[in-house]
Amino acid sequence: MRLEADVAIQRAEKVEAKVKILEQELLTKEQEVSSLQHRLAVMEEANEEADKKLSELKTNSLDSEQTKTTAENLNRKVQLLEEELDAAEKNHKETVEKYVSYSVDLWR
Numbered sequence: 537m538r539l540e541a542d543v544a545i546q547r548a549e550k551v552e553a554k555v556k557i558l559e560q561e562l563l564t565k566e567q568e569v570s571s572l573q574h575r576l577a578v579m580e581e582a583n584e585e586a587d588k589k590l591s592e593l594k595t596n597s598l599d600s601e602q603t604k605t606t607a608e609n610l611n612r613k614v615q616l617l618e619e620e621l622d623a624a625e626k627n628h629k630e631t632v633e634k635y636v637s638y639s640v641d642l643w644r
Contacts, residue, residue, distance in 0.1 A: 558642045565635045572628045579624060583617045586610055 590610045593603065 555642065558638055562635065562638050562642070565631060565638065569628065569631050569635065572624060572631060576621065576624045576628060579617060579621050583614065583621060586614045586617060590614060 590607065593607045593610065596603070
């Protein structure tokens, strides 16, 4: 009976240590998600600003070479921002999936 109690205590201590590690990992992931959400909001704002500038350039429709070059640069910037946004959204999705996985593992 004493041996069984010792084994149970050891198992409980291992589980508690694992829970503590998982809680720390969860906190880290939550911070990462928060950081990614902030970064995503900043990128979306930058993307909206770039779209607004691009829209203004299209309505002005100046034929000068300088305007054409500026529009091309903004198109490239929008493309890069969209690619960064896609990457950030993918990373955010993966992080949320890991968070859910860790949460499920935590309760097992």
